[in-house]
Amino acid sequence: MNRQRLLRTFMDLLKIESPSGREGRISRYIASILRDCGFSIRKDKAGEGFGGKCGNMVGTQRGGDTSLPTLIFVSHVDTVVPNKGLEIVFDGKTIKTDGMTILGADDKAGVAVMCELARVLSQRWFRHGPVELLFSVAEEPGLLGLKNLDFSMLSGESALVLDSHTRVGSIVTSAPSAVAITATVRGKAAHAGIEPEKGVSSIVIASAAIASMRIGRIDEESTANIGVIKGGKATNIVPQETVVKGEARSFSEKKLQRQIAHMKEQFTKHAKSRGGKVKIETSREFTTFAIERQDPIVRLAAAAARGIGRRPSLLKSCGGSDANVLNQKGIPSVILGMGYKNPHTEREFIRVASLYAAAEWAVEIVRQSPRFLA
Numbered sequence: 001m002n003r004q005r006l007l008r009t010f011m012d013l014l015k016i017e018s019p020s021g022r023e024g025r026i027s028r029y030i031a032s033i034l035r036d037c038g039f040s041i042r043k044d045k046a047g048e049g050f051g052g053k054c055g056n057m058v059g060t061q062r063g064g065d066t067s068l069p070t071l072i073f074v075s076h077v078d079t080v081v082p083n084k085g086l087e088i089v090f091d092g093k094t095i096k097t098d099g100m101t102i103l104g105a106d107d108k109a110g111v112a113v114m115c116e117l118a119r120v121l122s123q124r125w126f127r128h129g130p131v132e133l134l135f136s137v138a139e140e141p142g143l144l145g146l147k148n149l150d151f152s153m154l155s156g157e158s159a160l161v162l163d164s165h166t167r168v169g170s171i172v173t174s175a176p177s178a179v180a181i182t183a184t185v186r187g188k189a190a191h192a193g194i195e196p197e198k199g200v201s202s203i204v205i206a207s208a209a210i211a212s213m214r215i216g217r218i219d220e221e222s223t224a225n226i227g228v229i230k231g232g233k234a235t236n237i238v239p240q241e242t243v244v245k246g247e248a249r250s251f252s253e254k255k256l257q258r259q260i261a262h263m264k265e266q267f268t269k270h271a272k273s274r275g276g277k278v279k280i281e282t283s284r285e286f287t288t289f290a291i292e293r294q295d296p297i298v299r300l301a302a303a304a305a306r307g308i309g310r311r312p313s314l315l316k317s318c319g320g321s322d323a324n325v326l327n328q329k330g331i332p333s334v335i336l337g338m339g340y341k342n343p344h345t346e347r348e349f350i351r352v353a354s355l356y357a358a359a360e361w362a363v364e365i366v367r368q369s370p371r372f373l374a
């Protein structure tokens with residue numbers, strides 16, 4: 001592991017703007033590193049599936065011992081916004097921005113670690129199976145890259161997703177399911193001053209439904225939220241249409257279905273009792289997974305953490321990630337802590353010590369993999 005080289009690559013990556021759907025430039029930067037390291041590169045057409053300009057990319061190392069199982073590493077190359085005009089502030093210990101943009105360590109820390117891993121594997125010899133490096137696109141807007149991934153590019157049996165804001169050494173082994181819900185409430189427009197009695201207020205219906213709804217933390221496994229509400233045109237019109245968007249999450253599918261049914265019921269009930277109508281659409285965002293602590297991929301990640309002097313800890317996440325899609329496709333996958341803090345905010349930062357430790361961890365995982373995966 002070469003710290004200067006890793007840090008330089010990370011800084012380069014941060015400076016390349018890569019909002020979801022426009023990952024062409026950053027993908028080309030990564031591809032040139034992979035090529036220099038003797039990796040073969042494949043790209044899919046995932047972008048076409050969601051209106052993006054770029055597909056996912058898999059770099060495969062030639063020369064791994066093919067009698068050993070193939071290991072997959074994953075990071076996403078897109079970031080949330082605002083990222084334009086990024087100014088890096090680095091005091092020798094901590095990397096952050098000037099406070100005007102996000103940093104993008106989520107997930108360029110993971111991307112930089114995978115680039116460094118490629119370089120280490122091309123220079124140092126130790127016995128290990130083939131390594132596949134998957135750089136995904138459009139993770140942030142809802143795992144769109146992986147949902148459109150050409151899975152024939154992958155042959156690995158288990159994966160490590162380098163994309164958790166938790167400390168280096170923590171291993172996320174489970175995450176919830178999530179369902180998004182959109183309710184379009186329809187009332188009846190009328191002049192609010194002249195003949196309000198002829199109107200049916202969609203805002204009143206939506207408010208009554210939301211006020212009677214269980215939201216927030218539902219139980220120790222489930223949460224729900226109403227996140228967007230849009231309705232009405234002017235103060236003198238009884239509002240005809242109001243659109244409400246929300247979501248529910250749970251580690252239990254049964255509880256998730258129950259919560260969604262409850263939310264639907266409140267909208268339907270209040271629309272009916274007040275003379276309005278409601279159209280409800282739901283869509284699956286991601287599906288829960290739970291990897292056992294005895295699973296070889298968990299044992300490998302934990303042993304490698306100990307190998308670099310970090311205490312491993314197993315955690316549950318409440319967010320979705322590429323690991324949800326991989327697990328659903330039957331590829332056991334855990335998410336590793338990269339140590340970046342305050343992701344998705346202008347206060348995002350990462351300590352260089354975390355970046356270095358994350359790269360050492362990835363190399364150690366490959367080094368120890370024959371013991372656990374063979």
Ligand SMILES: [Zn+2]
Pocket residue numbers: 076106107139163
């Ligand atoms: Zn991320």
